[in-house]
Amino acid sequence: MACPPGPNAASKSLYLVSHGWHAGIVVRRADIADAAWPVLEALPASDYLEVGWGDRDYYRTPDPPWGITLKAALLPTPSILHVVAFDGAVSAYFPRSEIIELRLSGAGLERLGRLIAASFARNAAGEAIPLGPGLYGRSQMYLSTETYHLFNTCNVWTARAIQAAGCPITPAASLTVGSLMSRARGFGRLIQPLPLAE
Numbered sequence: 001m002a003c004p005p006g007p008n009a010a011s012k013s014l015y016l017v018s019h020g021w022h023a024g025i026v027v028r029r030a031d032i033a034d035a036a037w038p039v040l041e042a043l044p045a046s047d048y049l050e051v052g053w054g055d056r057d058y059y060r061t062p063d064p065p066w067g068i069t070l071k072a073a074l075l076p077t078p079s080i081l082h083v084v085a086f087d088g089a090v091s092a093y094f095p096r097s098e099i100i101e102l103r104l105s106g107a108g109l110e111r112l113g114r115l116i117a118a119s120f121a122r123n124a125a126g127e128a129i130p131l132g133p134g135l136y137g138r139s140q141m142y143l144s145t146e147t148y149h150l151f152n153t154c155n156v157w158t159a160r161a162i163q164a165a166g167c168p169i170t171p172a173a174s175l176t177v178g179s180l181m182s183r184a185r186g187f188g189r190l191i192q193p194l195p196l197a198e
Contacts, residue, residue, distance in 0.1 A: 003167035003187060004103040011103040014112070014165070015090050016184050017050065018098040018194065022154035023177050024052040024082075025116075025161060026090055027109070036113045038120050038128040039083055044138050046085035048093075051116055053144060054154035056080045056131075079148040080131055081119055084139040091192045093137075099192040100184045108165035115164045119157075121145045155180040 005011045015026035029046050043049070052059075056078045086093045104112070120128045121143040129143040146152070151172070159174035168187055174180040 003105070003108055003162070003165055005105040005108075010106060012106060012109050014102045014104055014109065014162070015191075016100045016102065016158070016162070016181065016188070017090065017094050018177050018181050019052075021177055022052060022054060023158050023180055024050040024084075025112075025158060026050045027113075029085070031109060032113055037117050038122060038126065039140070039142060042128075042130075043083065043085045043140070046138070047087045048085070048090060050082075050084040050086070052082040052154065053079060053119060053146070053157045054082070055148040056143075059135075059141070059154075077148045079144040079146050081116075081142045081144050082134050082139060083142065084134060084137050086137050094192075097192070098181060098190070098194040100181060100188040101191050102162065102165075102167060102184065102188040104165045104167075108167075112161050112165040115161050119144050119146055151175070159183075 012031050013028070017024045017026055026048050029049050032040065032049065034040055059080055059082060091099055123129055131141040131143055133139065134141050146157070148154075153175050155174050155177050156171045159169050159171035159180055162184070163169050163171055167184075169180075169183050174183060
């Protein structure tokens with residue numbers, strides 16, 4: 001099995017970080033080949049990269065009004081990728097998030113990387129199409145090729161990515177971040193629980 005690999009097999013870590021309504025995928029920058037994603041040369045050097053995907057208008061609006069929320073929930077809409085470069089421990093960068101570590105084979109991580117690469121829309125020169133700064137830290141948003149809709153949510157996209165890596169998850173059953181993280185706990189390692197409400 002590619003996720004997790006056998007006890008004596010080489011493996012690499014991937015992290016799922018819950019943001020309350022969706023989960024980001026965090027990988028070590030050194031584990032992604034320079035030519036793998038069309039945005040790597042434009043991003044600052046860093047220890048880690050976080051990638052998220054979602055509805056273009058909803059994702060870019062920190063406190064979206066009901067109209068944007070309903071449109072994202074009910075209509076097929078354009079989507080974007082959110083890419084964050086950061087240094088230091090994953091738990092230190094996201095101190096108030098549930099974090100699950102997944103161990104992947106090298107081949108599994110490559111398959112995940114290819115799925116993410118295919119999600120970037122590109123211009124005639126083959127370059128990713130930037131849409132402006134991201135929501136936090138050193139981040140950027142990019143146009144995606146995919147369509148967001150009720151049955152292809154941000155969490156379904158994330159589940160498809162880790163399924164491509166060999167993890168035993170059903171994307172169609174991962175519509176919410178709660179269902180995604182619950183299933184990931186079955187084959188991953190919880191390294192930071194969701195902090196208790198103050």
